[in-house]
Amino acid sequence: MAKLLTxxxxxxxxxxxxxxxxxxxxxxxxKDTLSVPAHRPIKAVYIKRFLxxxxxxxx
Numbered sequence: 001m002a003k004l005l006t007x008x009x010x011x012x013x014x015x016x017x018x019x020x021x022x023x024x025x026x027x028x029x030x031k032d033t034l035s036v037p038a039h040r041p042i043k044a045v046y047i048k049r050f051l052x053x054x055x056x057x058x059x
Contacts, residue, residue, distance in 0.1 A: 001038060004050060011057055030056045 008015050008025055016024040017038060025034040034053050036046045
């Protein structure tokens with residue numbers, strides 16, 4: 001999770017986590033948000049969705 005948070009900072013992605021079970025990633029230029037479980041190993045599908053979010057930011 002720490003690596004995702006580092007990359008999120010580099011792209012000015014907002015990260016919300018209210019102590020719950022998920023981190024919510026969002027960016028003002030992208031309509032969709034991404035919810036990633038916080039306390040489990042991160043599955044590949046979440047990494048792919050995170051990369052898609054970055055692609056949308058760069059467009």
